[in-house]
Amino acid sequence: xxxxxxxxTCDLTISADGYSAGLNQSEQRPFGDxxxxxxxxxxHAWMFETAEENRAExxxxxxxxxxxxxxxxxxxxxxxxxxxxxGWWGDNPPYHTSVFVxxxxxxxPQPMDGxxxxxxxxxxxxxxLAQAQAAAGDGDVAIQGGATTVNQYLxxxxxxxxxLHIVPLTLGAGTRLFEGVPPLNLExxxxxxxxxxxxxxxxVH
Amino acid sequence: xxxxxxxxTCDLTISADGYSAGLNQSEQRPFGDxxxxxxxxxxHAWMFETAEENRAExxxxxxxxxxxxxxxxxxxxxxxxxxxxxGWWGDNPPYHTSVFVxxxxxxxPQPMDGxxxxxxxxxxxxxxLAQAQAAAGDGDVAIQGGATTVNQYLxxxxxxxxxLHIVPLTLGAGTRLFEGVPPLNLExxxxxxxxxxxxxxxxVH
Numbered sequence: 001x002x003x004x005x006x007x008x009t010c011d012l013t014i015s016a017d018g019y020s021a022g023l024n025q026s027e028q029r030p031f032g033d034x035x036x037x038x039x040x041x042x043x044h045a046w047m048f049e050t051a052e053e054n055r056a057e058x059x060x061x062x063x064x065x066x067x068x069x070x071x072x073x074x075x076x077x078x079x080x081x082x083x084x085x086x087g088w089w090g091d092n093p094p095y096h097t098s099v100f101v102x103x104x105x106x107x108x109p110q111p112m113d114g115x116x117x118x119x120x121x122x123x124x125x126x127x128x129l130a131q132a133q134a135a136a137g138d139g140d141v142a143i144q145g146g147a148t149t150v151n152q153y154l155x156x157x158x159x160x161x162x163x164l165h166i167v168p169l170t171l172g173a174g175t176r177l178f179e180g181v182p183p184l185n186l187e188x189x190x191x192x193x194x195x196x197x198x199x200x201x202x203x204v205h
Numbered sequence: 206x207x208x209x210x211x212x213x214t215c216d217l218t219i220s221a222d223g224y225s226a227g228l229n230q231s232e233q234r235p236f237g238d239x240x241x242x243x244x245x246x247x248x249h250a251w252m253f254e255t256a257e258e259n260r261a262e263x264x265x266x267x268x269x270x271x272x273x274x275x276x277x278x279x280x281x282x283x284x285x286x287x288x289x290x291x292g293w294w295g296d297n298p299p300y301h302t303s304v305f306v307x308x309x310x311x312x313x314p315q316p317m318d319g320x321x322x323x324x325x326x327x328x329x330x331x332x333x334l335a336q337a338q339a340a341a342g343d344g345d346v347a348i349q350g351g352a353t354t355v356n357q358y359l360x361x362x363x364x365x366x367x368x369l370h371i372v373p374l375t376l377g378a379g380t381r382l383f384e385g386v387p388p389l390n391l392e393x394x395x396x397x398x399x400x401x402x403x404x405x406x407x408x409v410h
Contacts, residue, residue: 172386200403
């Protein structure tokens, strides 16, 4: 067994009450009822409207060697892959590397422009992590979300570094980070305030 | 009707998953199962072990003109006041002003050393706030906790400024800030990282 240099990281944007998405997620509103008028604009405004002052966090977020995401984060299609769907991000997704999508329904790998390839993993989170680590080489593997997927990896003790981006609103309901996860001993390794988001990085012990 | 200059503030220490206290609160462990060995030492360590670097927040926290707290924050006695109990803080509590305790059971005011007096309010949160504002004059009224009380004031739209002190651990269960509170539009007015706590101040709109 070799020692890996890459870590398992997770960047997640959450409301002040810990939700990464509101209720009623749909193709039109992938982050559900988040107080905005679509496309998660209120939760994720810090990435777009104030990108310049958050450049360090955005670069870190994009820097992983491979990504893992849940089926709901990949798209709104449930059950069998009965209609074409290649993610929310158009022909050239912002990943530019291998992305492993957790699903119960097998599907052939889907290459995209810009070196992104979506792989579909049907045999669980450990298998997805092993495949992502192989793809990442010495790079980090990023658990991309949503919170349901992140919670599974946290509960299994598989995340090394959790980077939260806490935005000034509450959702009151939805998919909540840490829900059902046993108590964790965290170490605050970095914390930085921007205008309308607070970035906190925890090492998970 | 006169315009008040004082605000209604709330300082609350919470875990990264939003709990202000764990399960199984008791006289020996007022903050319940918080991963420490008693007295809320892990949640509130930032106030004691690293007080010097958090001096600004501690002074702000103590600076209100009057305080309001829930019965559980005042003490472990439930139901009638059938045994002597004057709070967790000894003869000279750190408030040095009027403290209004929400309860269903009437009790005479309890003066303490150092100008703290505990008043017991049986007719609800609005009444407690009106009494505290009268006592505070132009000063702020601080909703002292616990989260159940804070959530009632948040849901009623009665808190102007929420100052969270987020510590690096999760509890997984207990009394959670924002639980049952409708979605809030917050404004991040200040955010500061200390070694093992992140302080975030929100204005509540």
